Amino acid sequence: MGARKRESANRRKEALKTQYFAKLNNVPTSPRKMRLAADMVRGMEVFKALGVLKFSNKEASQRLEKLLRSAIANWEQKNERKAESGELYISTIYVDCAAMLKRLRPAPRGRGYRIRKRSNHVTLFVDTINKNDNKN
Incomplete structure (x- = not known):
């Protein structure tokens, strides 16, 4: 790995140390359905x-609930204290497409219809409300 690339990777790693997040990879639901659930909680306490x-x-929403609990636990682990009510909020949540499984379903007259089984990746960031107010 070149020096410039290594420095860039180290800067990215240092930036992630100050952020509190959780990732969920290869969820076997379509990204559209997951985005509906993610939109319900975006920006909430x-x-x-x-x-x-x-x-x-x-x-x-069941999978997002488990992911949110994981992000809260990550925040508690890095700050070495328990999260209090009204202190944390969901700063960023996004859903990306993942690998798609392609299958064939039998169709009339010897043909086959293509079935696309979609999956997604979800990333959720939490942040403290007080920290965000001081920046403004």
């Missing part, structure tokens, strides 16, 4: 978002 996800009837 984390404990309010946990309540919204727990009582949502979407299948994707």
